[in-house]
Amino acid sequence: MNRGELMKEHPDRRSEAGDRAAAYTGDGRTAAQSESARAAGKTLPSMSVMQARLLGWQRSLGNSLTREIVQRMPLPAIATAEQAGPSSFLRGFSATGEKKVVQRVLSQIQIDKDRHSETNPNNIVIEDVLIAGRTPSPFPSTMGAHSTAWVAHIDAVRRHLIGYQLSQACDYLIDYAEHQRASPLLRLKSRLAAEHRKKLEEADTALQSAVIDAQTYTDEASITDAHAVIVQLQKLIRTLLTFVNYLPMATVAGGDPGGNGEGKARELLNLYESAASTNELLEDARSGKHSAENDEMLAEDDEQKQQDIQRYAESIQDYENVLADIRRQNKAVNLTQQQSLKTKVRSKLRKLFAAETPGVFSQSRIRDPRPKALYETWALGLQHFLDTVRLAYPYSYEFAEWQDGQQLLEEIRLLLVEEQSAKEVVTHFKLMNASTDAHNYIFDLLRGKRQFETLGEDGAAALEDVLGKAPAPSADAIGPSDYSSENSGTFMSMIFLNEDGLIGDVLIKGRTNSPFASSEGMGAHSTAWTAHVDAVRRSMTSRSLEDAEFALDGLAWEALSSPAYTMLGDQVGGKQIQMLTEASAELRRLTDLEVDYSQTNDGIKHLQELIFAYLNFVNVTPLSTVVTGGVPGGRNEGRHRQLLLSFEENEPPVTAELKVRLQEALFGLFDPGSVDKFAPDEDKRGGDIEQLDTHKWYYALNTLVHTLETAYPKAFEAADFHEFLYGKFHEQAVVRMEEEESGVSRKEQEKENKKDLDVQLNELQDRHWLADMVRAKGWKIGQKVRVGGRIGIICGRLNEKTRMVKVQFLPEDGTYMQLNDMDWYSIDEVEPISES
Numbered sequence: 001m002n003r004g005e006l007m008k009e010h011p012d013r014r015s016e017a018g019d020r021a022a023a024y025t026g027d028g029r030t031a032a033q034s035e036s037a038r039a040a041g042k043t044l045p046s047m048s049v050m051q052a053r054l055l056g057w058q059r060s061l062g063n064s065l066t067r068e069i070v071q072r073m074p075l076p077a078i079a080t081a082e083q084a085g086p087s088s089f090l091r092g093f094s095a096t097g098e099k100k101v102v103q104r105v106l107s108q109i110q111i112d113k114d115r116h117s118e119t120n121p122n123n124i125v126i127e128d129v130l131i132a133g134r135t136p137s138p139f140p141s142t143m144g145a146h147s148t149a150w151v152a153h154i155d156a157v158r159r160h161l162i163g164y165q166l167s168q169a170c171d172y173l174i175d176y177a178e179h180q181r182a183s184p185l186l187r188l189k190s191r192l193a194a195e196h197r198k199k200l201e202e203a204d205t206a207l208q209s210a211v212i213d214a215q216t217y218t219d220e221a222s223i224t225d226a227h228a229v230i231v232q233l234q235k236l237i238r239t240l241l242t243f244v245n246y247l248p249m250a251t252v253a254g255g256d257p258g259g260n261g262e263g264k265a266r267e268l269l270n271l272y273e274s275a276a277s278t279n280e281l282l283e284d285a286r287s288g289k290h291s292a293e294n295d296e297m298l299a300e301d302d303e304q305k306q307q308d309i310q311r312y313a314e315s316i317q318d319y320e321n322v323l324a325d326i327r328r329q330n331k332a333v334n335l336t337q338q339q340s341l342k343t344k345v346r347s348k349l350r351k352l353f354a355a356e357t358p359g360v361f362s363q364s365r366i367r368d369p370r371p372k373a374l375y376e377t378w379a380l381g382l383q384h385f386l387d388t389v390r391l392a393y394p395y396s397y398e399f400a401e402w403q404d405g406q407q408l409l410e411e412i413r414l415l416l417v418e419e420q421s422a423k424e425v426v427t428h429f430k431l432m433n434a435s436t437d438a439h440n441y442i443f444d445l446l447r448g449k450r451q452f453e454t455l456g457e458d459g460a461a462a463l464e465d466v467l468g469k470a471p472a473p474s475a476d477a478i479g480p481s482d483y484s485s486e487n488s489g490t491f492m493s494m495i496f497l498n499e500d501g502l503i504g505d506v507l508i509k510g511r512t513n514s515p516f517a518s519s520e521g522m523g524a525h526s527t528a529w530t531a532h533v534d535a536v537r538r539s540m541t542s543r544s545l546e547d548a549e550f551a552l553d554g555l556a557w558e559a560l561s562s563p564a565y566t567m568l569g570d571q572v573g574g575k576q577i578q579m580l581t582e583a584s585a586e587l588r589r590l591t592d593l594e595v596d597y598s599q600t601n602d603g604i605k606h607l608q609e610l611i612f613a614y615l616n617f618v619n620v621t622p623l624s625t626v627v628t629g630g631v632p633g634g635r636n637e638g639r640h641r642q643l644l645l646s647f648e649e650n651e652p653p654v655t656a657e658l659k660v661r662l663q664e665a666l667f668g669l670f671d672p673g674s675v676d677k678f679a680p681d682e683d684k685r686g687g688d689i690e691q692l693d694t695h696k697w698y699y700a701l702n703t704l705v706h707t708l709e710t711a712y713p714k715a716f717e718a719a720d721f722h723e724f725l726y727g728k729f730h731e732q733a734v735v736r737m738e739e740e741e742s743g744v745s746r747k748e749q750e751k752e753n754k755k756d757l758d759v760q761l762n763e764l765q766d767r768h769w770l771a772d773m774v775r776a777k778g779w780k781i782g783q784k785v786r787v788g789g790r791i792g793i794i795c796g797r798l799n800e801k802t803r804m805v806k807v808q809f810l811p812e813d814g815t816y817m818q819l820n821d822m823d824w825y826s827i828d829e830v831e832p833i834s835e836s
Helices: 003-009 017-027 027-041 045-061 062-071 086-093 151-157 166-181 182-189 192-219 226-246 260-292 303-329 338-350 358-365 371-392 394-399 405-419 438-446 529-540 545-560 573-590 600-620 634-650 656-667 671-675 693-710 713-718 720-732 744-752 766-776
Strands: 106-116 122-133 144-146 251-253 490-495 503-510 783-789 790-799 806-807 821-825 830-832
Touching: 027 226, 045 545, 062 166, 062 573, 106 226, 106 490, 106 634, 122 151, 122 226, 122 490, 122 503, 144 338, 144 358, 144 790, 151 166, 151 226, 151 260, 151 303, 151 371, 166 192, 166 226, 182 338, 182 358, 192 226, 192 438, 192 545, 260 338, 338 394, 338 405, 358 371, 358 490, 371 394, 371 405, 394 766, 405 783, 490 600, 503 529, 503 600, 503 766, 529 600, 529 634, 529 693, 545 600, 656 713, 656 720, 671 693, 693 713, 693 720, 693 766, 693 830, 720 744, 720 766
Parallel strands: none
Antiparallel strands: 106 122, 144 251, 490 503, 783 790, 783 830, 790 806, 806 821
């Protein structure tokens, strides 16, 4: 069913509270949103033309100027006391008592003041919504997992807001809140621990209060201040997502905290949503152009006719450019390769469901291993999942054919197969062990063809037929941030302030431009890009704007004095050395600026520019990005990061097993292959560096250790990562002897595939020297070192807590007798010089 058919099927929006649940049953809400937006005079091409313009800026103006334009966009929507007015600000943050529940969900709502209701200029269209942070876990000191990925819940909320006027956004988000308050997952409420039930009830009370406050603004006549409405929408977003997080089985204690690669899945799905919506508008523009060209009512030379044809032609070019850009960001999102793309989209949708969570919830809270109890638990979890992804990614859901019974049945079977490898679920709570026909039974429950038998009287009613809820794609609901991709050079950073005026979170999407030629691609990072991003976030959050600048300035100067830059900066050539020169100059300029932080918007703008400048410098620094390399952690980088972030947030007791997992996750954010492949460029400006093949490993590991300790300090300490890394150099090499097969020996096979194998630290020639350099205890008084371009010796014992050493600098003739100035330096800034 296409969008036009949905509009015909649901021409009228039912606004009465009693009809809201009914509107969701058939998913008429989204179709009605599109119809309502059209009725208000909002033309569909405007949003995607803006998106086309955004990507066009990047091609014609370059990333730097585009960044400045993009980073100015959200500033009018930042809700602060002086913008929203004392009354609305206080009501938005402190009048309801929800503060005990809501702590970390933060949002920015970007508006387009040029697009608004014809009858009320304050009823402005929402251009994009960014949501950061998350609510506290229902399980203190325990790492849990979401059954449906948190990012899917975020995108489901965003789809109710983007592209719509403020009054419509309030109405639609209230609908969604009421829908969540009637979730079938609440059948499991009695199975929750008492403390969890209490948090759920408090969240429900806060959500009801937020709904009441936002209800006023569903009537556009009541909107006299756009920012006051934004404050209420932000409050509704926070309370809604908090409530969703506390729903039974939405978050499960004991699930896999490493996630399921949902970050990459979301990126591809949002790119597909962008591509599919753009393609829809492209077809509309082509049809419009064809109709204009064949309009027999107007003469061929009619001025209006020619203007219409020209306008359609320009729109067609815009949309085609957007599709080409999306293909460049991710070659898998190619609408001409339908079958391979469909397989990819189906796989990514499945990744948004954690297949271990129904079994974990069953064994921990329901404690009934009978097949029917497991079937019903799975059905409730899947119902919540399908409802969420259908709203969050409607184009993807429709393209994957999940509204088709046979296809959905197969998807359920694949998820049950995935559960078999879940270590978190004991054998007798795994469904494939209970019955080979489990997916059919669950499917019948989802279709409403079976009653529930094991959840008690309150849970006996059949579910509404999941196939009766068709996706309703809308091109309006795509925002510019949906285009951000780590593969594209499209970069976006947003700072979120909490109610105390401190930085609550920093959302960083995408990646800065590659320092390599387009034919060489984006390159590979020796330390994962996400670790650099998390180091920035960790350094800035919970600080004032001014203190955050101080912390970010510290990161900047550490990067500018790192040996990877000071020693290898003249070893690269061509495009990279030019970008490195420009990046270092811009970073130094911004760190020297005086900023008046009493002007909140100016302070945020400066910090967002500084974030870009710092990460751009990191990205182009030699060894940080290498032409040829792999993905740190292979395909598990996202899972490693998720585990580390979960540990930072929850701080569970550190068992021996968890310590090993943390060590593996931290080291999994390092790509030895990229370091191994780094070599000076043939166009380098500097001379040859002695023992470069050894020192490049020290430079890279120096960056790794510093970045990980900054990004994940609790995990770093719990993993005893310094000692772990020291041990990696001294591991006994494992040699597996295998007989020759088909005339090819194991040794020959490994030689043939060497480019695909990670370099092991215990195989490096100077591993003992490197081990001493990365281990804190290896820093001794008398060690000769280089700091920047100066030579000195360590003259004070290492402070193992701060990891700083005192260095006395030597005169240029290198004698030790003449005293020179001395100071304390982080060992990340100090390069040991081998005397051998």
